[in-house]
Amino acid sequence: MADHHETLRGNDLFPPNHAAALERLQAFVPGAGRRYAAERNRDAGPGRRDNVSMLSPYIRHRVLSERQVIQAVLAQHSPEGAEKFIQEVFWRTYWKGWLQMRPQVWRAFLRELAADRARLEQDAGLRSAVTAAQEGRSGVEGFDDWARELVQTGYLHNHARMWFASIWIFTLGLPWTLGAEFFLRHLRDADPASNTLGWRWVAGIQTPGKTYLARADNIARYTDNRFRPDNLATEAHPIREESPPPPTPLPAPPTLPPGQRVLLLLHGDDLGGHEALPAGIDVGGIAVARQGHPDDPWPFGEATAHWFAALAEDAAQRASNALQQPASLLPHLDADNLREACDQANARVIATPGAPVGPMADALARVAATLSVDGIQLIPLRREWDHLAWPHATHGFFRFKREIPDLLARNALTHP
Ligand SMILES: Cc1cc2nc3c(=O)[nH]c(=O)nc-3n(C[C@H](O)[C@H](O)[C@H](O)COP(=O)(O)OP(=O)(O)OC[C@H]3O[C@@H](n4cnc5c(N)ncnc54)[C@H](O)[C@@H]3O)c2cc1C
Numbered sequence: 001m002a003d004h005h006e007t008l009r010g011n012d013l014f015p016p017n018h019a020a021a022l023e024r025l026q027a028f029v030p031g032a033g034r035r036y037a038a039e040r041n042r043d044a045g046p047g048r049r050d051n052v053s054m055l056s057p058y059i060r061h062r063v064l065s066e067r068q069v070i071q072a073v074l075a076q077h078s079p080e081g082a083e084k085f086i087q088e089v090f091w092r093t094y095w096k097g098w099l100q101m102r103p104q105v106w107r108a109f110l111r112e113l114a115a116d117r118a119r120l121e122q123d124a125g126l127r128s129a130v131t132a133a134q135e136g137r138s139g140v141e142g143f144d145d146w147a148r149e150l151v152q153t154g155y156l157h158n159h160a161r162m163w164f165a166s167i168w169i170f171t172l173g174l175p176w177t178l179g180a181e182f183f184l185r186h187l188r189d190a191d192p193a194s195n196t197l198g199w200r201w202v203a204g205i206q207t208p209g210k211t212y213l214a215r216a217d218n219i220a221r222y223t224d225n226r227f228r229p230d231n232l233a234t235e236a237h238p239i240r241e242e243s244p245p246p247p248t249p250l251p252a253p254p255t256l257p258p259g260q261r262v263l264l265l266l267h268g269d270d271l272g273g274h275e276a277l278p279a280g281i282d283v284g285g286i287a288v289a290r291q292g293h294p295d296d297p298w299p300f301g302e303a304t305a306h307w308f309a310a311l312a313e314d315a316a317q318r319a320s321n322a323l324q325q326p327a328s329l330l331p332h333l334d335a336d337n338l339r340e341a342c343d344q345a346n347a348r349v350i351a352t353p354g355a356p357v358g359p360m361a362d363a364l365a366r367v368a369a370t371l372s373v374d375g376i377q378l379i380p381l382r383r384e385w386d387h388l389a390w391p392h393a394t395h396g397f398f399r400f401k402r403e404i405p406d407l408l409a410r411n412a413l414t415h416p
Contacts (some may be wrong), residue, residue, distance in 0.1 A: 002051075005155055013153050013155055014155070014307065018272075019107065021063045021064050024054075025055060025069060028050075028054075029072050031240070032076070032082050033052070034081065036052070036082070036084055036085045037083070039051035040158075041158075042223075042224070043157035043222055043223050044226075045226060046103070046223050048152060049157065052157065056157070056188075056189035059092065059189075060191050061268055061269070061271050061308070062269070062273070062353070063315065064272070065276075067411055067413065070088055070089055070408070073085060073086065077416065078415045079405070079415060086408075087404065090400070090404055090407075092191075092193075092194055093385070093398050094401075095197045095198075095393075096193045096356045096386065097386070097390030097392065097393030098193070098197065098393040099193040099196070099356065100193075100250060100356055100357055100386075101391075102248065103357045104245055105127070105200075106358065109180070109196050113181055115179050115360070116138060116178050126174075129174060134147055135148075141228065141229040141233070142167075142219055142223065142229050143167045145226075146160045146164045147164070148162075152302060153189035154187060155189070161183070161198065162198075163214040163218075165179055165180075165202040166202050166204075166213060167214050168227075169203050169216075170233040170236040171232050179199060179254075180196060184301075186300035186301050186304070190304060191194070191358075203239050204236070204237075204239060204409070205238065205240065205242065207396070208242065208243055209238055210238075211238050213233070213236040214232060216228050216232055219288055253387060254351065255278075255379075256281065257377070259282075260346075261282045261283075261345070261347070263284060263287060263338075263341055263342050263347040264316055264319065264323070265288075265350050266288045266289070266316070266319060266353070267288070267333055267355065267364075267405075268360055269358070269361075270353035270383070271311065273381075274318075275322070276322050283323050283325050284325065284326055284330070284346050285327070285344055286320060286323060287311045287327070287341040288316040288327060288328070288329050289312070289330045290308070290312045290329055290332070291308075291329065291331065291332050291333060293332060293367070294332045296359050299361040300356075309311075326344075335359070335366075335370035335371050337374070338367060338378075339374060348376050349378075349379060352364065352382055353380070353383065354383075358388070361380075366381055384411070397406075
């Protein structure tokens with residue numbers, strides 16, 4: 001298995017450029033209908049994943065937009081034929097909207113993570129159990145392979161993520177926040193909303209009282225009998241009972257002041273933001289951040305950071321070609337770098353795609369506060385996709401998904 005993984009390292013598995021993302025989309029689209037619905041839960045192992053799209057690292061950083069992906073799918077399938085795939089894409093939108101209306105859940109995760117990290121320092125037993133789990137030495141079949149696969153390739157199949165999180169929490173009895181952090185450090189699609197809420201869902205916090213228990217039969221069936229662990233927990237009690245906070249309505253998104261030249265800032269939460277600029281904007285230059293704020297770096301993991309830097313470079317080139325403006329790469333998203341880029345673009349307004357709740361949003365808020373002192377305005381725009389969908393993430397996905405036909409229509413997405 002190790003040799004196979006070696007050939008599938010992150011950069012190979014997800015070439016960090018838009019052309020590769022488009023190629024993968026086109027190759028996957030014919031299978032996005034009935035085949036996806038029937039086969040998507042199967043994890044046949046690295047190199048055998050054409051039953052799923054493996055598009056998430058590109059969609060997560062918006063090298064491909066959700067709208068663009070669904071548009072490509074609807075060109076070959078009816079909405080009913082591709083219902084399952086379209087719903088999965090909307091899961092990402094739903095989780096983002098859900099967290100956007102409950103930012104305190106992200107803050108609580110960070111606080112709990114800091115406390116669990118501190119416990120790790122004090123508790124040698126916990127430390128060695130966590131290290132063994134992360135290095136694939138837990139002694140649980142399958143789990144150890146997924147730990148190595150995650151570190152080596154930056155990807156896990158959705159079902160493997162569910163099994164892994166369940167075994168981490170209920171079989172190994174480890175703090176869920178440290179597992180979520182392990183994912184954030186290594187996944188190329190590491191995402192505050194999908195990851196935190198995915199782990200909370202498995203743990204029984206997201207849907208109070210409802211946990212996800214990994215079972216040997218289910219693992220054997222959906223891994224083509226590659227794994228059948230015989231030492232799994234047989235019960236999964238929710239790790240605590242609490243109701244999620246009620247949603248806070250979203251404020252109206254800000255708009256750009258008319259007639260002013262802008263610097264366009266792209267970042268890890270939206271590398272395709274130049275495609276969503278309102279018409280008629282005078283763009284004087286483009287800046288693309290290769291990382292988040294220096295005090296709160298994002299992406300978390302070293303391998304993902306390298307991969308992301310290449311993706312950012314490709315995005316800068318693409319935006320520069322599309323807007324016919326020079327693009328500069330910022331080593332970090334900080335005020336000094338942006339002030340300089342504004343001077344070069346001769347702009348006092350920075351237009352940037354809004355970042356959903358997470359480290360990038362925090363970084364944008366920090367630099368906005370610093371730059372306002374110099375009279376530079378930073379304006380986070382909201383994509384129409386998010387603007388239309390997020391307000392519906394008030395309850396569970398079941399209720400949200402009833403809005404999908406209407407959301408497709410409002411985004412002018414139809415089957416020819
Ligand atoms: C514990 C746990 C942690 C997770 N962490 C992340 C994460 O950090 N980042 C992340 O992008 N996804 C995360 N997911 C969701 C999901 O596992 C991945 O989006 C999916 O496996 C990506 O692979 P794919 O592109 O081949 O998916 P496909 O099956 O081809 O799905 C198509 C697209 O739909 C979206 N999607 C599918 N399933 C989900 C889902 N459950 N939640 C949200 N969006 C979904 C993705 O954009 C995906 O690219 C997590 C799930 C769990 C259970």
